[in-house]
Amino acid sequence: MAKFQNIMEILKVLPKTNCRQCREKTCMAFAAAVFKGEKELALCPYVPAEVIEKYGTQKLKTRNIDEDLDNAVNQLKQKIRQTDLAAAAGRTGGRYDGQKLTLKVMGKDFGVDADGNLHTDIHANPWVTAPILNYILCCQGTPLTGQWTSMRELPSGKDWYHFFQHQCEKALKKLADSYTDLFEDLVHLFDGKQVENHYQSDVSVVLRPLPLVPLLICYWRAEEGMASNLNLFFDTTAEENLGIQGLYALGTGITRMFQKLAQRHGVPVSSIN
Numbered sequence: 001m002a003k004f005q006n007i008m009e010i011l012k013v014l015p016k017t018n019c020r021q022c023r024e025k026t027c028m029a030f031a032a033a034v035f036k037g038e039k040e041l042a043l044c045p046y047v048p049a050e051v052i053e054k055y056g057t058q059k060l061k062t063r064n065i066d067e068d069l070d071n072a073v074n075q076l077k078q079k080i081r082q083t084d085l086a087a088a089a090g091r092t093g094g095r096y097d098g099q100k101l102t103l104k105v106m107g108k109d110f111g112v113d114a115d116g117n118l119h120t121d122i123h124a125n126p127w128v129t130a131p132i133l134n135y136i137l138c139c140q141g142t143p144l145t146g147q148w149t150s151m152r153e154l155p156s157g158k159d160w161y162h163f164f165q166h167q168c169e170k171a172l173k174k175l176a177d178s179y180t181d182l183f184e185d186l187v188h189l190f191d192g193k194q195v196e197n198h199y200q201s202d203v204s205v206v207l208r209p210l211p212l213v214p215l216l217i218c219y220w221r222a223e224e225g226m227a228s229n230l231n232l233f234f235d236t237t238a239e240e241n242l243g244i245q246g247l248y249a250l251g252t253g254i255t256r257m258f259q260k261l262a263q264r265h266g267v268p269v270s271s272i273n
């Protein structure tokens with residue numbers, strides 16, 4: 001029986017009409033539920049019979065997404081072994097010292113050598129490592145425009161925004177609501193730059209998770225009758241330099257990193273997750 005390797009493969013066999021007959025809000029949400037083993041592919045009445053036959057009517061075995069990511073990181077390391085790191089340094093805004101390519105990741109060095117070994121002090125979870133390696137492999141080197149845009153407005157962002165909003169923006173908002181030193185820590189520990197307030201936010205901080213993929217975090221504090229809010233913005237070139245899946249993974253990885261940081265500072269887990 002064939003197996004889907006990722007959510008996008010499942011999405012490709014769906015009509016993308018978001019008709020909700022599968023009781024998910026979008027085809028993308030349904031694809032993710034199938035990938036996680038929570039829904040059967042056959043619950044979408046529009047999947048052709050031959051596809052159901054190929055992939056089976058049963059739910060996929062419940063998958064451990066972190067395990068999948070570890071596998072993805074190992075596959076990316078293998079591709080790194082076939083990559084010209086000196087040329088990649090030119091495209092990615094990194095530097096090559098004859099042995100390894102080093103990128104600045106939120107102010108800290110992240111190196112990878114020709115054997116795919118990582119050299120870094122960052123406590124990088126696979127959600128962060130995978131997009132960094134992907135960036136080295138796929139970054140087109142498109143210069144930044146300096147113009148910010150939301151994930152939803154990126155060329156392929158519409159399908160991913162629902163997940164991104166849930167996994168990253170809402171999770172970070174919850175974190176910012178309870179961990180009041182968050183933005184100060186982003187500036188001091190992760191080389192963030194407090195910038196002029198964008199979109200009339202109360203706090204605007206720019207991070208550089210990758211040289212050609214800056215991230216703008218805007219936070220609005222709760223006010224009388226108004227809940228707090230947090231949005232993330234990318235440079236308009238972000239998809240060319242990391243790809244939409246890479247941006248989603250990066251946002252999720254950064255969110256997890258900051259959640260761990262907050263826990264280390266004594267913020268209760270219940271206020272974070």
Ligand code: SF4
Binds near residue numbers: 043045
């Ligand atoms: S039933 Fe199929 S087409 Fe309709 S939303 Fe669900 S996955 Fe998409």
